[in-house]
Amino acid sequence: MSRDMNVFDTFDIAIIGCGPAGLSAAINGAIRKKKVAIFGTDFCSPKLHHAPHIDNYLGFHNIKGEELRQRFLQHVTAMGLKISQSKITGVYPDQNGFTLQSRDKFYAAKTVILASGVSTIKPIEQEIEYLGRGVSYCATCDGPLYKGKKVIILAYNKEGLEEANFLAELASEVTLVSQVKEQDAQGIQLDKSIKVVNGKPLRIIGEIWATGVALDSGEIHADGIFIIRDSVLPDQLVPGLDFSTKGIKVDRTGATNIPGVFAAGDCIGAPYQLSKATGEGQVAALSAVKYIDELKARS
Structure with missing residues (x-):
């Protein structure tokens, strides 16, 4: 891919993360006829892959984690969705929604759903303090x-x-x-x-x-x-995003303090459970769809 940073792809919903919450958000956005982008890594949901078996996901008693992971990916593929491995390094509000910056290009989206999971990134000492200053x-x-x-x-x-x-x-x-x-x-x-x-x-x-x-x-x-690194800490990815000791702050609709930005899954806090993540992904997608439709109605 070229390094032409003037190239834009435009979406209704941009989802950052391809674990259960992100994929659930993606299919629910697509079902409601929204143009969806999924930004993830080359291996989506390693935590699910390593689970020997899962007993608490309704309708799938004692299923292997890898089998369920493959079913999730097959569902996404069957709906015509693709997972981009472009790493998003910044999300910035603009007059039409948001600009997402990656290594090689920009993307535009009306809404953003953060579904990046629990971050294992530990910044080295003084890293955050000097971000933007060298x-x-x-x-x-x-x-x-x-x-x-x-x-x-x-x-x-x-x-x-x-x-x-x-x-x-x-x-x-x-x-x-x-x-x-x-x-x-x-x-x-x-x-x-x-x-x-x-x-x-x-x-x-x-x-x-x-x-x-x-x-x-x-x-x-x-x-x-x-x-x-593979990912950027959410508070550095989206300037101004509110956090607590539990994770990204959201209300019951998955909305953050930034209008048009939603979050779902482990990144918003415990319990770190599969059903919770997929449910929150659906809620965030429905909220993003409603947000987009309300913007259209006002225009």
């Missing part, structure tokens, strides 16, 4: 700002290695700190100019602006730092 999650978006400068890339997935090659075309020096397992890095040939440093990232260092990364093996310094 720390970025998107090389394509912010890389041009560092043309001719020194950058560090902390790669937690294969995409991070690809982004290192992209930055090598712009920056004067690229230092790569890879946390990617060797088997997951197969097929990626790094640019010869990239400096590879071994170590575990511990914290971002700097004063007003981030100037480097402290590793368990020492410190490295640069003008900018790019952190590439």
